Amino acid sequence: RQEPHRDPGAALLRVFWNKIAENAAIFQRILYKGKRFGYNTMANAILWEEKETNMALIEYDEYKKKLRDFEPELEKLSAALDMDAAKAEIARLEAESAQDGFWSDLARSQKVQQRLKQLQKKVNRQNKLISDWEDLTVLCEMGQEADDADILEELKAEYAVLEEKV
Numbered sequence: 001r002q003e004p005h006r007d008p009g010a011a012l013l014r015v016f017w018n019k020i021a022e023n024a025a026i027f028q029r030i031l032y033k034g035k036r037f038g039y040n041t042m043a044n045a046i047l048w049e050e051k052e053t054n055m056a057l058i059e060y061d062e063y064k065k066k067l068r069d070f071e072p073e074l075e076k077l078s079a080a081l082d083m084d085a086a087k088a089e090i091a092r093l094e095a096e097s098a099q100d101g102f103w104s105d106l107a108r109s110q111k112v113q114q115r116l117k118q119l120q121k122k123v124n125r126q127n128k129l130i131s132d133w134e135d136l137t138v139l140c141e142m143g144q145e146a147d148d149a150d151i152l153e154e155l156k157a158e159y160a161v162l163e164e165k166v
Helices: 008-031 051-080 083-097 106-146 149-165
Strands: 035-038 046-049
Touching: 051 106, 051 149, 083 106, 106 149
Parallel strands: none
Antiparallel strands: 035 046
8 A cells, every 4th residue: 555645845834834823913913013914825924014114213213312412412501501500599599589678678679589580591491401302302212112103203393393492
């Protein structure tokens, strides 16, 4: 009695398709975000990476680097504006304005209040720049993790605004 001829290629192909069928759900969970699948008769799924996804990741990396490079510029600006001295002067002027008899000299009290508002505006403006930078850094991280094109557009717009302010 003769055994039927078995094609080793067919057996290998069956093993391959069985593995694909077993792992199809895993492949879909891992690869679905930011990708699309094409189906044909020869395979269960063929993955095509979209160019937009790759470009978005590259752009996120570029903005991440820009934001990292922006930090020393903000520090230089704070040093140039002498923020520590401004904060110390604010504390001194606030303490002076809280003393008894401060308001009895109207001209002096107005000058002190005017200087106080000027310094507070200066400090608040710098704090806002730093806060905006920190927010953009977080937004960049979130967008990169989510691979979200909408967040990338928001990041681009907000970065341009921040760059203009500085």
